Amino acid sequence: MDYTIKIGGEAGQGLQTIGYILTKILVRDGHHIFANQDYESRIRGGHNFFQLRFSDRQVFSPSESVDIIVALDKASIREHRKELTSEGMVLYDSKSIGERYEAPLFLDVPMQELAVKMGGSKVMMNTVAVGAVLGMLDYEFSLLEDIIRTTFKKKGSEMIEGNLRAGRAGYDYAKRGCQKCNFVISSKERTKKMLISGNEALALGAISAGCKFISAYPMTPSTGIITYLAAKADEFGLVAEQAEDEIAAINMALGASFAGVRAMTATSGGGFCLMTEGVSLAGMTETPLVIVLAQRPGPATGLPTRTEQGELFFALYAGHGEFPRAIFAPGTAEEAFYIIQKAFNLAEKYQTVVFVMSDQHLADSYWSVEGLDFKRIEVKRALLRDDEVGDDYKRHKITDTGVSPRAIPGQSGRTVVVTDSDEHDEEGHIIEDALTRRAMVEKRMRKLRGIASEISMPSVYGSKEPEILLIGWGSTYGAIRETVEVLNERGTKASMLHFNEIWPFPHSIAETIKSADRTFTVENNYTAQLRRLIRMETGIDCSGSITRYDGRPFTSAEILRRIEDADS
Amino acid sequence: MPTPDDYAGQRPAWCPGCGNFQILTAIKQALVELKLMPHQVLFVSGIGQSSKLPHYMRCNTFNGLHGRTLPVATGARLANHELVVVAVAGDGDCYGEGGNHLIHAIRRNIDITLLVHNNQIYGLTKGQASPTSDTGMVTKLQPHGVVLSPFNPIAFAVSLNAGFVARSFSGDVQHLTEMIKDGINHRGFAMIDILQPCATFNKLNTYAWYRDRVYKLADHDPQDRRTAFEKALEWGERIPIGVIYKNERSTFEQEIPSLKRGSLVKQDTGYSFDRLLKEFY
Numbered sequence: 001m002d003y004t005i006k007i008g009g010e011a012g013q014g015l016q017t018i019g020y021i022l023t024k025i026l027v028r029d030g031h032h033i034f035a036n037q038d039y040e041s042r043i044r045g046g047h048n049f050f051q052l053r054f055s056d057r058q059v060f061s062p063s064e065s066v067d068i069i070v071a072l073d074k075a076s077i078r079e080h081r082k083e084l085t086s087e088g089m090v091l092y093d094s095k096s097i098g099e100r101y102e103a104p105l106f107l108d109v110p111m112q113e114l115a116v117k118m119g120g121s122k123v124m125m126n127t128v129a130v131g132a133v134l135g136m137l138d139y140e141f142s143l144l145e146d147i148i149r150t151t152f153k154k155k156g157s158e159m160i161e162g163n164l165r166a167g168r169a170g171y172d173y174a175k176r177g178c179q180k181c182n183f184v185i186s187s188k189e190r191t192k193k194m195l196i197s198g199n200e201a202l203a204l205g206a207i208s209a210g211c212k213f214i215s216a217y218p219m220t221p222s223t224g225i226i227t228y229l230a231a232k233a234d235e236f237g238l239v240a241e242q243a244e245d246e247i248a249a250i251n252m253a254l255g256a257s258f259a260g261v262r263a264m265t266a267t268s269g270g271g272f273c274l275m276t277e278g279v280s281l282a283g284m285t286e287t288p289l290v291i292v293l294a295q296r297p298g299p300a301t302g303l304p305t306r307t308e309q310g311e312l313f314f315a316l317y318a319g320h321g322e323f324p325r326a327i328f329a330p331g332t333a334e335e336a337f338y339i340i341q342k343a344f345n346l347a348e349k350y351q352t353v354v355f356v357m358s359d360q361h362l363a364d365s366y367w368s369v370e371g372l373d374f375k376r377i378e379v380k381r382a383l384l385r386d387d388e389v390g391d392d393y394k395r396h397k398i399t400d401t402g403v404s405p406r407a408i409p410g411q412s413g414r415t416v417v418v419t420d421s422d423e424h425d426e427e428g429h430i431i432e433d434a435l436t437r438r439a440m441v442e443k444r445m446r447k448l449r450g451i452a453s454e455i456s457m458p459s460v461y462g463s464k465e466p467e468i469l470l471i472g473w474g475s476t477y478g479a480i481r482e483t484v485e486v487l488n489e490r491g492t493k494a495s496m497l498h499f500n501e502i503w504p505f506p507h508s509i510a511e512t513i514k515s516a517d518r519t520f521t522v523e524n525n526y527t528a529q530l531r532r533l534i535r536m537e538t539g540i541d542c543s544g545s546i547t548r549y550d551g552r553p554f555t556s557a558e559i560l561r562r563i564e565d566a567d568s
Numbered sequence: 569m570p571t572p573d574d575y576a577g578q579r580p581a582w583c584p585g586c587g588n589f590q591i592l593t594a595i596k597q598a599l600v601e602l603k604l605m606p607h608q609v610l611f612v613s614g615i616g617q618s619s620k621l622p623h624y625m626r627c628n629t630f631n632g633l634h635g636r637t638l639p640v641a642t643g644a645r646l647a648n649h650e651l652v653v654v655a656v657a658g659d660g661d662c663y664g665e666g667g668n669h670l671i672h673a674i675r676r677n678i679d680i681t682l683l684v685h686n687n688q689i690y691g692l693t694k695g696q697a698s699p700t701s702d703t704g705m706v707t708k709l710q711p712h713g714v715v716l717s718p719f720n721p722i723a724f725a726v727s728l729n730a731g732f733v734a735r736s737f738s739g740d741v742q743h744l745t746e747m748i749k750d751g752i753n754h755r756g757f758a759m760i761d762i763l764q765p766c767a768t769f770n771k772l773n774t775y776a777w778y779r780d781r782v783y784k785l786a787d788h789d790p791q792d793r794r795t796a797f798e799k800a801l802e803w804g805e806r807i808p809i810g811v812i813y814k815n816e817r818s819t820f821e822q823e824i825p826s827l828k829r830g831s832l833v834k835q836d837t838g839y840s841f842d843r844l845l846k847e848f849y
Contacts, residue, residue: 195848208841235839243639243672251632251639252639255642255645257643258630259610259647263643281632372845408648409610409648410650416626416629418629420629428629
């Protein structure tokens with residue numbers, strides 16, 4: 001069983017609500033889920049969709065074929081009809097979209113009328129739609145009932161009853177009216193799962209890591225992170241501050257970090273452009289900082305609500321001067337939750353910047369997850385205790401590892417903590433002499449060795465002796481993994497190499513890359529940045545690269561077509 | 569009891585006759601009189617001759633980037649609001665490069681004392697016009713004289729209802745010391761614009777130029793925003809110094825619920841996450 005439901009309509013029509021409630025119902029009932037969102041940069045109108053895929057085995061990426069389209073507008077039918085499977089159906093309301101389509105492929109449910117009649121308000125059309133989809137699937141209605149009762153708990157019994165009637169009406173209507181519906185829900189045993197998006201996972205991971213401070217400027221697709229943290233700030237003792245611009249955002253985070261708390265910022269490419277001086281400042285002042293860089297297509301404003309992986313090199317080189325950094329690139333929400341915690345630990349231990357690369361596809365998509373373990377990654381603070389500081393504290397003391405023991409302002413006695421964006425001596429005061437400069441550059445760069453020793457190898461999935469090796473980073477994980485599954489099922493030995501920790505580059509992976517007959521990087525960018533990075537670091541050039549830069553995420557079907565193209 | 573010696577730092581690399589020397593003296597004096605020890609105070613600065621000041625004393629220091637003094641100070645103060653946070657900037661740093669941050673620091677009313685060393689010229693980059701340079705001032709980069717109208721920091725701050733707005737003059741160390749003490753004692757954002765001669769590059773706004781013009785405010789009610797605004801517009805033949813405007817509106821720190829349990833640096837992180845996870849099922 002592997003079904004995809006696509007809810008399409010204009011912005012503001014509630015398609016996201018319908019999609020989210022349906023997804024939540026299916027996850028609560030134990031299905032494996034992947035849901036992604038495609039929207040325009042506008043608050044009303046246009047054409048958007050929410051697409052959810054549920055299956056009795058793990059799914060990680062969107063499917064190109066759709067089983068049920070919930071069409072809230074004509075464009076949903078016009079644009080997506082071709083995606084329907086042979087048994088696929090379109091759910092629509094001829095009265096509200098002002099057009100009639102021929103049954104049996106189309107199921108006309110008077111959703112708006114039922115909402116008003118049964119629920120008492122047009123707004124309840126969303127609930128009618130959810131009910132209707134469950135009816136088409138011949139699903140139990142009780143699952144919707146539970147969600148309605150919890151969602152509208154605070155709004156009173158009238159609201160609950162109205163929604164229940166509306167949902168039931170849609171359910172009954174669709175169930176009766178859909179003679180052609182032939183969806184079979186797998187009877188495989190299911191366990192309850194949680195549903196989480198990339199942004200939520202990053203925010204949860206930050207809380208788990210003891211992050212106390214986030215300052216950011218709203219920018220799609222990163223905004224969800226600070227929004228979530230702002231909602232939890234009082235409960236978890238943190239400050240989430242909307243800065244006046246991205247320059248302020250990164251500098252505030254650095255100020256907070258210097259003062260002794262774990263701090264982060266999150267942005268997208270355009271905002272990150274403004275932050276680059278701050279990245280450099282973190283490098284020079286050796287101030288820990290975690291930056292979530294949620295990419296979207298550029299240059300400039302680009303496609304603000306869509307996805308791209310165009311900023312690997314940007315993150316790698318951002319900021320003037322030379323200093324160590326680490327770059328992580330989680331492939332799923334679950335990975336994002338754990339990896340950002342590691343990012344906080346490394347940033348603190350090595351007193352520098354750690355990037356967590358995200359993009360719209362990772363940020364806005366939902367995954368079903370068995371559970372998250374808040375104890376798996378231990379919070380390892382790296383600060384001197386009051387009794388360890390002493391009177392002659394030197395913030396930038398030169399050590400073998402390059403890491404200077406870290407005290408914070410206000411800590412104790414006569415100690416003061418001094419740092420400077422100018423080149424400085426061990427105490428943190430401005431210097432000009434060549435000898436100190438050299439020693440300080442070398443000290444800072446020595447930290448890179450330590451960071452490199454903590455980088456995990458890319459994850460490998462699939463055949464041990466692959467004919468085809470697909471290499472990716474970040475959010476392409478799901479599509480690559482599913483491609484590998486299909487290839488192996490078809491008898492082509494294939495495997496995936498996924499870089500979730502990408503810098504310092506894990507050089508020992510070179511052998512794995514060399515051993516495959518054919519290697520392709522799969523990247524949401526034009527210039528195949530990972531392929532170039534691999535060549536730069538190992539001297540190995542891949543056989544090819546499968547790139548996509550239209551702002552849309554990869555599907556496994558797309559990757560398979562591109563491999564076939566390469567073969568022909 | 570702290571003494572000025574507790575605050576003794578490196579030897580300044582400023583030009584002889586620079587107004588910064590007097591500002592440094594006044595700052596140390598103010599901190600001593602407020603009985604603050606160096607480890608209780610954090611100085612944040614940016615780039616410019618003024619921003620080197622923390623190196624010439626002994627205190628917690630974050631000497632960051634040009635114009636970014638206030639964001640760094642804001643973050644540090646939010647992380648540890650037990651620290652006395654002083655931001656040191658010049659007219660280029662604060663009114664030029666970091667202008668946007670000044671607007672919002674005033675709006676936040678975060679408890680930071682901002683000292684702006686305003687010498688009406690760029691010293692570090694050798695004598696270009698600053699946002700406060702008088703119109704017509706000729707420099708190597710403005711050979712036909714400055715065309716832009718000068719920025720009026722005091723009127724700007726009063727118009728934004730800043731918590732505390734004062735002007736002082738580096739040539740009057742005693743007055744400046746009092747202003748700095750008042751600024752630090754004020755709960756909320758305090759901005760002190762300090763008129764300061766640049767002995768090397770500003771041949772127009774010299775010690776004599778300032779001395780002839782500055783006068784100490786008397787019979788002025790700084791709580792009255794209208795008269796404060798009138799005083800703020802005074803510039804030219806007579807320049808008022810003193811507390812021009814202040815109010816007692818609540819500080820940013822007071823408005824943040826998570827800071828009521830103490831400073832963030834001291835709050836532990838041993839939370840139970842079960843409730844958080846439930847929301848995802």
